[in-house]
Amino acid sequence: MSAIDATSLTKRFGDEVALEGLDLVVEEGEVFGFLGPNGAGKSTTINLLLDFMRPTAGSASVLGLDARADSEVIRSRIGVLAEGIDLYDRLTGRRHLELAIDWADGEETPAELLERVGLSVEDAERPVGGYSKGMTQRLALAMALAGDPELLILDEPASGLDPNGIRTMRELVRSEAESGTTVFFSSHDLGQVEAVCDRVAILNDGELITVDTIDGLREAIGARAELYLRVPDEPDAADLSTVDGVADVAYEDGRLVVACTDPRAKALAIGRLLDADVEILDIDASSVALEDVFAAYTDGEIDVVREDDADADERGGRLSRVFR
Numbered sequence: 589m590s591a592i593d594a595t596s597l598t599k600r601f602g603d604e605v606a607l608e609g610l611d612l613v614v615e616e617g618e619v620f621g622f623l624g625p626n627g628a629g630k631s632t633t634i635n636l637l638l639d640f641m642r643p644t645a646g647s648a649s650v651l652g653l654d655a656r657a658d659s660e661v662i663r664s665r666i667g668v669l670a671e672g673i674d675l676y677d678r679l680t681g682r683r684h685l686e687l688a689i690d691w692a693d694g695e696e697t698p699a700e701l702l703e704r705v706g707l708s709v710e711d712a713e714r715p716v717g718g719y720s721k722g723m724t725q726r727l728a729l730a731m732a733l734a735g736d737p738e739l740l741i742l743d744e745p746a747s748g749l750d751p752n753g754i755r756t757m758r759e760l761v762r763s764e765a766e767s768g769t770t771v772f773f774s775s776h777d778l779g780q781v782e783a784v785c786d787r788v789a790i791l792n793d794g795e796l797i798t799v800d801t802i803d804g805l806r807e808a809i810g811a812r813a814e815l816y817l818r819v820p821d822e823p824d825a826a827d828l829s830t831v832d833g834v835a836d837v838a839y840e841d842g843r844l845v846v847a848c849t850d851p852r853a854k855a856l857a858i859g860r861l862l863d864a865d866v867e868i869l870d871i872d873a874s875s876v877a878l879e880d881v882f883a884a885y886t887d888g889e890i891d892v893v894r895e896d897d898a899d900a901d902e903r904g905g906r907l908s909r910v911f912r
């Protein structure tokens with residue numbers, strides 16, 4: 589069973605196309621990044637999955653259940669952190685958590701959830717009307733975790749969080765994923781997505797542009813990772829150019845510069861040198877920023893071609909890329 593399965597999901601507002609024919613499969617247990625510029629259709633997709641709005645065409649299932657017919661059951665089994673969450677100003681943080689636990693039929697205590705998101709017991713006793721943006725976000729995250737959800741849908745979860753809060757959120761996402769929870773992580777923040785996600789979908793102008801791992805995205809745009817190895821002398825015993833995924837090798841100023849088209853080639857190159865008893869004094873590496881990958885996919889450098897479903901790859905990729 590897939591955690592999320594959207595088929596030809598479409599939403600139009602009059603002439604405005606918010607989402608066009610989205611085919612997307614998120615497997616159970618994945619941390620799945622949902623990326624796209626403003627107005628790409630990310631919130632629309634989440635609203636359709638949660639049955640907060642109805643599709644113009646197409647359908648979606650969540651945890652194997654129909655997003656429209658079974659929306660009540662779905663909502664009781666998932667945790668949602670949505671933008672602009674409505675909290676009751678006069679109720680305390682603790683009361684919000686009690687309600688969330690009650691609603692999700694959870695077994696945890698408010699204190700356990702507070703600790704997980706780094707909110708103090710004292711803060712929890714205050715009405716949330718006086719909370720800062722970051723505190724509100726932490727509380728909303730704690731509420732989403734109530735009842736040990738099978739799927740977490742997080743819309744811009746780092747919004748308003750300070751660096752400590754961001755670290756806490758990342759750790760939470762990882763520990764949730766380790767315990768088998770699927771995480772659907774929608775964000776503009778490429779750094780956040782890169783830090784926690786297994787696979788990423790990029791949406792632009794309501795259309796799915798690609799679904800891939802982050803390394804796969806880099807590879808697809810031909811982005812090279814570079815490995816810098818400080819060595820005492822230019823090694824002649826190990827021919828790195830024959831390592832799979834190594835595109836180029838140069839020796840400059842006492843270091844080897846190894847350009848890799850496949851990020852996995854970095855470890856292979858180091859292994860080859862060690863096998864040849866080459867002493868490595870220092871290691872450094874660079875890779876193309878995800879920002880550059882994102883720009884390549886969303887500024888029109890890459891076209892999208894639809895294939896027949898029969899040709900589609902197993903993991904929901906029903907698109908192929910054509911480079912101009």
Ligand SMILES: Nc1ncnc2c1ncn2[C@@H]1O[C@H](COP(=O)(O)OP(=O)(O)OP(=O)(O)O)[C@@H](O)[C@H]1O
Nearest residue numbers: 601604605606624625626627628629630631632633
């Ligand atoms: N209720 C609505 N009425 C009319 N148009 C809408 C409505 N909701 C969304 N849209 C339009 O649909 C498109 C997709 O919007 P959506 O909010 O899904 O984008 P997004 O990727 O979540 O953007 P952001 O990152 O800015 O939150 C936009 O062009 C938006 O103006």
